[in-house]
């Protein structure tokens with residue numbers, strides 16, 4: 001049991017997030033205590049509930065509190081086109097920027113053997129099974145253009161080839177070394193529209 005003052009513990013706990021250093025953490029803690037106690041309590045409640053109840057979609061691996069996410073469950077989305085992205089942020093970007101009606105597969109990262117991120121970690125065995133299922137006709141690979149993103153794209157192309165699924169790559173307009181997250185909406189929309197086999 002920690003005997004340190006609660007205020008100190010709060011300030012330290014707030015620093016668990018990237019971008020929040022001691023100064024910011026202190027400012028947030030004081031702000032919550034001075035003026036935002038009610039909203040702070042609401043935040044604490046929703047945070048606890050979200051962390052407990054939000055899991056991964058059994059089909060595409062994105063975050064959801066259901067067994068299957070909204071997009072995977074949708075009957076109006078086209079299951080023959082599957083777009084592979086690195087993170088749920090990318091799904092949100094494509095959803096808001098592009099007129100994409102297919103479904104997604106979310107890797108939650110990219111291949112990086114040095115960091116111990118293997119095809120298994122990224123659920124690529126699940127993806128492979130899905131491609132073998134025969135529903136998917138085109139695999140749109142929208143991983144970043146970083147070295148790891150490109151290595152992942154190469155691996156995905158091989159999986160697609162084994163399942164005789166066409167793999168297309170969005171690259172046009174996405175700067176080399178870039179994460180999808182930082183590409184603006186119209187560029188992203190164009191990048192998807194002008195995807196090509198690779």
Ligand SMILES: [Zn+2]
Pocket residue numbers: 057058059060061062068069070071072073
């Ligand atoms: Zn899903």
